[in-house]
Amino acid sequence: MIISVEDIGKKYRLGEYNLRSALSDIKQSIFKSKIETAENDRTQAGGKYVWALQDINFSVNSGEVLGIIGKNGAGKSTLLKVLSRVTAPSTGIIKIRGRVGSLLEVGTGFHPDLTGRENIFLNGAILGMSKIEIRSKFDEIVDFAGIQKYIDTPVKRYSSGMYVRLAFAVAAHLEPEILIVDEVLAVGDAEFQEKCVGKMKSVSGEGRTVLFVSHNMGTIRSLCTRGILLRNGKMVLDSNIETAIDSYLKTNAKRLSDGSIPEGASLQNSGDGRITSIKTSDFKNEATSDFFYNSPIHLEIDFDSEIELDRALIGIQIKNSLNESIQDFVNVYDNVNLGVRKGRNTYKVTLNNAMHPGKYYLNITMARFNGVPLDSLESIVELNISNMGETAESGYPFAWYNGYLKGSATWQQA
Amino acid sequence: MDNKDWDIIITPKKKWWDLQLKEIVKSKDLLFLFFRRDVVSVYKQTLLGPLWFFIQPILSSFAFTIILSGFGKLSTDGIPPFLFYLSGMIPWGYFATVVQNNSNTFYQNQNVFGKVYFPRLLMPFSLTLSNLLKFALQFSLFLAIWFYYLVNSSITPNITAFLLPLNLIAMSMLGLGIGLILSSLSIRFRDIGFVVGFFLQLALYMSSVIIPVSMAGKYKWIILANPMSAIIESFKYGFLGQGYFSPSALAYSYGFAFLVFMAGIVAFKKAEGTFIDKI
Incomplete structure (x- = not known):
């Protein structure tokens, strides 16, 4: 076991901070009382707190590639934030063995006035690499990003594509035991995205442990071995990735059999x-x-x-x-x-x-x-x-499919 | 399983004395890179570059010389007025920028802090280091001017000038401590941003930068209540031979600095856990 997550919960305060909320906070911390803990169950307005995560329990073994899936607002990003120590949980304990590299965003800490070279070192160090490590991978990073010519130019002069490529290149060369990734692959052009997914695959192929959040079920399916499904801050499923994706897509369709739609289904x-x-x-x-x-x-x-x-x-x-x-x-x-x-x-x-x-x-x-x-x-x-048609003759004519939509054209033999 | 087998333990609250100094030592590469960034980036795309380090104290001392000493006829303890104000402004400037820069650590770094973990204290530490470098440059300027006066007039330095390193440590702790406390408060209360500049201005007028303690008369205690006063007076006394040198006042300043520093670190550690949800 390399990660153990026990009873993790994360509570957020609703509403604005002002003098009154500050005073009630002070009152509460002095008297340790639970005067104002009215909670919100996420379906209506009002209440003082909302649980973005509740009762999360799971463990990850070394070498597993875990996909975390769920709708917007299910708590995926909050879970990653807690795991990567950006914010502390409200309850529970997480134990981790080894170094954690988290990629919640590419290019964190890039300084626009510094050159590409300076930023590689700075960003690499922020992500947890030592100077020696960065130096040994420097050429590889520059190569991967394809920005050899501009390496001594301030990054504010870069095109947005170059900027993102450099940022991802640094992140991709991070080699911690555990990698936490949040949808950062959704950047750059199609060709670069493919390169990134390829890099991710080779990373997970090396026996590294990866925790991955994405809305793209295709990427999730091709990268992950196991899936965790979150809904409204709670874990509803922990299984192999196929079952998890299936269940995600199915539970999303919350329409009842008579067609009526329950309140709270809205995105x-x-x-x-x-x-x-x-x-x-x-x-x-x-x-x-x-x-x-x-x-x-x-x-x-x-x-x-x-x-x-x-x-x-x-x-x-x-x-x-x-x-x-x-x-x-x-x-x-x-x-x-x-x-x-x-x-x-x-x-x-x-x-x-x-x-x-x-x-x-x-x-x-x-x-x-x-x-x-x-x-x-x-x-x-x-x-x-179905592959059957309205009549016996009008069914789908082939045994295979190309793409998802049938095209229609005019055909003529000249 | 025993907690000792794990490298990282994440819990809702940390013990306040758990300062994770080991982690900070481990991240010294990052500390150095932040330091470098702070130094390099400030004067990128300026014409005069690091010369600004010198221009600031010289101009403000010059202004004080004309206004306070020239028109206001304020005493400068018999020291040439320009040297008097310069020797006050350089240490004060260091203290004030350390406070000012550190007071919005969380606010300014929320983007980075919100996306990746590293020991948060690295930021204020690196800012203080880069200000220390700036101080070193300004101090060498002071030494050059001081040397000119030493040769040409009657200033008489003495052995207490060697208290400089101690004074420097105390000023750093004081500035950092106040900065850390303010930055922890500013997570909730954006008001701090408005207050800091004003507070520093007031503190400057209530310090021995402008009014030598010898001149303060019955208001001496107000000036000395400002922990920077005894430090600046000892600096002036050591290098210029004039000033109020009192071990007990200095001890008060050092003790104050140490306590504020500890309080600052504890406040900062307490705030860093969930600040990103509150800012």
């Missing part, structure tokens, strides 16, 4: 209204989430509004099983104006289904015309596209 809600129900039905208007190949998908979205709008946006995003967006539908693409009345609004949408057979998820957002969301639901609807 973002402005308080001006709420999507209360989404019903899906097939070409025969039968309620279902299983669809034939190449057959239209009907949605009926109920939005209960507190306000009135002349123009609104409805956005529907299709995501694949790796949580990547593959297609989106917005009413304005089709030059359709939709308004919002006070009270119940029902919108009927028919999606032109070009999906290859497989499992897909929908993000649905109701927004003001300027794009500010009223209510936003992530992975709220699960769709299963």
